[in-house]
Amino acid sequence: MWSYIVRRLLLGIPTLLGVTLIVFSLLHLAPGDPINAMLPPDAPQEVVEMIKEQMGFNKPLPVQYWRWLKRVAVGDLGNSIATRRPVLDDMREALGNTFILALSAAVLGFTLGVTLGTTAAFYQGRWLDKLASATAITGVSLPHYWVGILLIIVFSVELNWLPAMGMRSTIGESSLRDVARHMVLPTIALSLIPMGVIMRMARASVLEILSQEFVMTLRAKGLWSRTVTRHIVKNAAPPVLTLMGLQFGYLLGGSVLVETVFSWPGSGFLLNLSIFQRDIPVLQGVILVLAAFFVILNLFVDILHSVIDPRIRRT
Amino acid sequence: MVETTLDATTPDLLEGPAGKPMSYWQLVWWRLRQDKVTLAAAGVILLIVLSAVLAPYIAPYDPFQGSIRKRLAYIGTPGHFLGTDEQGRDMLTRLLYGGRMSLVAGVTPVFIALLAGSSLGILAGFLGGRVNMLIMRIMDIFYAFPSVLLAIAISGALGAGLGNTIIALSIVFTPPITRMAESVTTQVRAWEFMEAARASGAGTLAIIRHHMIANVLAPIFVYATTLVSVSVILASGLSFLGLGVSPPNAEWGLMLNTLRQSIYVNTWVPALPGVMIFLTSMAFNLLSDGLRDAMDVRL
Numbered sequence: 001m002w003s004y005i006v007r008r009l010l011l012g013i014p015t016l017l018g019v020t021l022i023v024f025s026l027l028h029l030a031p032g033d034p035i036n037a038m039l040p041p042d043a044p045q046e047v048v049e050m051i052k053e054q055m056g057f058n059k060p061l062p063v064q065y066w067r068w069l070k071r072v073a074v075g076d077l078g079n080s081i082a083t084r085r086p087v088l089d090d091m092r093e094a095l096g097n098t099f100i101l102a103l104s105a106a107v108l109g110f111t112l113g114v115t116l117g118t119t120a121a122f123y124q125g126r127w128l129d130k131l132a133s134a135t136a137i138t139g140v141s142l143p144h145y146w147v148g149i150l151l152i153i154v155f156s157v158e159l160n161w162l163p164a165m166g167m168r169s170t171i172g173e174s175s176l177r178d179v180a181r182h183m184v185l186p187t188i189a190l191s192l193i194p195m196g197v198i199m200r201m202a203r204a205s206v207l208e209i210l211s212q213e214f215v216m217t218l219r220a221k222g223l224w225s226r227t228v229t230r231h232i233v234k235n236a237a238p239p240v241l242t243l244m245g246l247q248f249g250y251l252l253g254g255s256v257l258v259e260t261v262f263s264w265p266g267s268g269f270l271l272n273l274s275i276f277q278r279d280i281p282v283l284q285g286v287i288l289v290l291a292a293f294f295v296i297l298n299l300f301v302d303i304l305h306s307v308i309d310p311r312i313r314r315t
Numbered sequence: 316m317v318e319t320t321l322d323a324t325t326p327d328l329l330e331g332p333a334g335k336p337m338s339y340w341q342l343v344w345w346r347l348r349q350d351k352v353t354l355a356a357a358g359v360i361l362l363i364v365l366s367a368v369l370a371p372y373i374a375p376y377d378p379f380q381g382s383i384r385k386r387l388a389y390i391g392t393p394g395h396f397l398g399t400d401e402q403g404r405d406m407l408t409r410l411l412y413g414g415r416m417s418l419v420a421g422v423t424p425v426f427i428a429l430l431a432g433s434s435l436g437i438l439a440g441f442l443g444g445r446v447n448m449l450i451m452r453i454m455d456i457f458y459a460f461p462s463v464l465l466a467i468a469i470s471g472a473l474g475a476g477l478g479n480t481i482i483a484l485s486i487v488f489t490p491p492i493t494r495m496a497e498s499v500t501t502q503v504r505a506w507e508f509m510e511a512a513r514a515s516g517a518g519t520l521a522i523i524r525h526h527m528i529a530n531v532l533a534p535i536f537v538y539a540t541t542l543v544s545v546s547v548i549l550a551s552g553l554s555f556l557g558l559g560v561s562p563p564n565a566e567w568g569l570m571l572n573t574l575r576q577s578i579y580v581n582t583w584v585p586a587l588p589g590v591m592i593f594l595t596s597m598a599f600n601l602l603s604d605g606l607r608d609a610m611d612v613r614l
Binding site: 015016018019021022023026027138140141142145146147149150152153157158249250252253256257271272274275276283290298 | 464469
């Protein structure tokens with residue numbers, strides 16, 4: 001058990017290093033000299049040279065990478081070009097906002113997905129199954145940013161029930177209820193893809209277990225169907241759980257579009273802002289933190305998986 | 316993974332017409348013809364592609380010519396069946412033209428990734444050892460990013476533009492195709508009939524031609540088609556964020572973004588470009604599902 005965990009943790013290190021390498025190279029992917037992104041075009045030559053010296057841009061790339069990596073390792077992601085504040089300070093609140101939105105979308109999407117998927121499997125081939133499968137494929141085919149706009153059109157413009165943008169009302173006291181009202185529409189828009197993906201996986205894995213002989217044996221032994229269901233759920237759960245971990249990571253990293261539609265002050269919104277201000281340190285910071293989180297999440301899911309299903313550890 | 320045993324749950328579809336011996340591709344074609352949903356999806360895709368290609372001939376107006384007096388006309392306005400946009404340009408015309416860039420930006424990356432990913436994956440699977448290790452570990456690194464995030468990161472760093480969207484999405488889709496190709500190749504290589512073919516003196520080329528095409532390329536191809544729908548949504552999403560083509564070009568994602576400000580003036584016209592993105596991605600999803608069943612591939 002422990003040897004598996006240690007092995008898995010060690011495997012995470014090269015991946016994390018690779019992530020930093022990609023994030024570092026983002027700055028150099030940007031067209032032109034990275035220095036141009038930081039200074040106005042009419043900056044005097046001496047200033048350009050000074051900044052270059054300061055930032056280490058006159059050193060060879062591997063040296064630059066190493067210096068950057070050393071700073072990142074101690075949690076220094078540099079300063080934002082736009083706000084001059086440390087990137088980490090700008091990100092802290094945004095990450096928290098993204099997290100609560102992703103969490104509520106995950107809860108909604110996973111609950112619907114598992115319910116629909118399991119129901120579909122038990123009613124395989126009948127109209128309930130067909131309806132659930134159609135819902136799932138529609139869920140993954142819908143552009144969620146468009147669904148966001150549709151939700152705004154229906155519930156904010158036409159019905160005027162729910163707020164269309166932001167996280168808190170500008171007037172009046174900010175209360176938990178106020179934030180919750182702002183969360184409803186983005187949560188629905190974000191939950192569609194995890195709902196569809198989890199539904200398909202839950203259906204497939206429940207079907208696979210249902211076709212196995214031990215289920216038939218249990219039934220033949222005259223066991224009450226709820227007991228059989230418990231066995232089925234226990235066996236079908238691991239692949240679904242793994243996928244849930246992945247999907248939660250996608251929600252955290254992929255909410256940029258929905259956050260933009262609803263002006264939700266999260267990390268995706270910050271990322272979008274940094275792209276248009278050409279604020280590369282913020283761009284790098286947001287992506288690095290989200291990707292690192294995704295790697296750690298995957299690690300956690302793998303380890304959890306091995307706890308539930310000991311067969312994994314042998315491979 | 317290619318399942319050679321017949322799936323017991325759907326014997327009617329898998330056996331083919333009774334008593335008639337058929338080749339693999341004849342059987343695939345026969346199964347496709349029975350599948351109404353897939354045929355309909357293919358029809359929708361054909362229609363969307365044709366309307367995009369023929370846009371200059373069938374569109375009623377000039378896509379760039381607007382009129383201040385006719386801004387944001389409602390759906391059903393005489394002369395403008397689907398209304399007009401925020402600059403008074405005909406929506407139907409813009410939607411027809413918009414398909415060109417949206418389809419190019421959505422389909423091209425999957426095609427590039429299919430070429431790059433299957434070459435890398437088959438190479439890794441065939442050679443094994445260090446080459447495999449090297450290629451697959453590099454691909455693992457890309458797996459550390461959620462795909463939307465990676466696409467936005469790359470095209471955000473590269474800057475806006477159709478070319479950059481295609482580059483970013485090609486990079487996003489190469490690792491999953493590589494992984495699929497590698498795992499299929501490794502499996503097929505270990506099968507006994509490969510050993511048998513080699514033992515009976517078949518050369519590498521003959522083995523590739525007879526055994527690899529159906530057993531390796533078919534699953535990779537089916538898998539790639541499942542990515543097209545994601546790619547269409549992502550490509551339009553990038554231009555929705557302003558990272559794709561620049562105005563005044565017609566592109567569904569961009570149109571959705573510029574019209575978004577007008578929902579308080581004309582509620583439903585701004586939703587139209589999204590309908591096109593949805594229809595396209597849904598049709599590709601259904602088509603890839605149908606192909607998977609017809610080609611009897613388990614992913």
